Amino acid sequence: MKHSYLKNVTTLAYDIEKCEGCGLCAEVCPHGVFEVKGKRARIVDRDSCMECGACVMNCPAEAIAVNAGTGCAAAIILSWFTGKEPSCGCGDVECC
Numbered sequence: 001m002k003h004s005y006l007k008n009v010t011t012l013a014y015d016i017e018k019c020e021g022c023g024l025c026a027e028v029c030p031h032g033v034f035e036v037k038g039k040r041a042r043i044v045d046r047d048s049c050m051e052c053g054a055c056v057m058n059c060p061a062e063a064i065a066v067n068a069g070t071g072c073a074a075a076i077i078l079s080w081f082t083g084k085e086p087s088c089g090c091g092d093v094e095c096c
């Protein structure tokens with residue numbers, strides 16, 4: 001199943017200069033946001049990032065940063081578990 005979120009809202013940040021090419025980010029990301037080619041990772045599907053933080057926790061080079069568990073992505077994930085309508089608390093009904 002392919003999930004996508006609002007465009008250009010993820011807080012995902014990546015510094016390619018720090019990348020060591022270990023491939024862990026691509027391995028742990030549930031949505032295929034990263035791909036490793038050659039000796040560096042690159043972001044191939046940024047808008048699919050759900051800000052789970054798995055890549056950040058596994059990157060040995062501290063090349064990735066994300067505000068995990070915030071905003072619409074977190075609200076959508078929570079709604080999957082609770083079965084309730086997503087609400088990120090921003091007050092915009094169309095937001096999530």
Ligand code: SF4
Nearest residue numbers: 019020022023025059
């Ligand atoms: S986990 Fe970090 S060091 Fe490893 S490939 Fe990904 S960005 Fe590069």
Ligand code: SF4
Nearest residue numbers: 029049050052053055
């Ligand atoms: S935060 Fe989660 S979804 Fe986003 S790129 Fe990292 S592992 Fe993938």
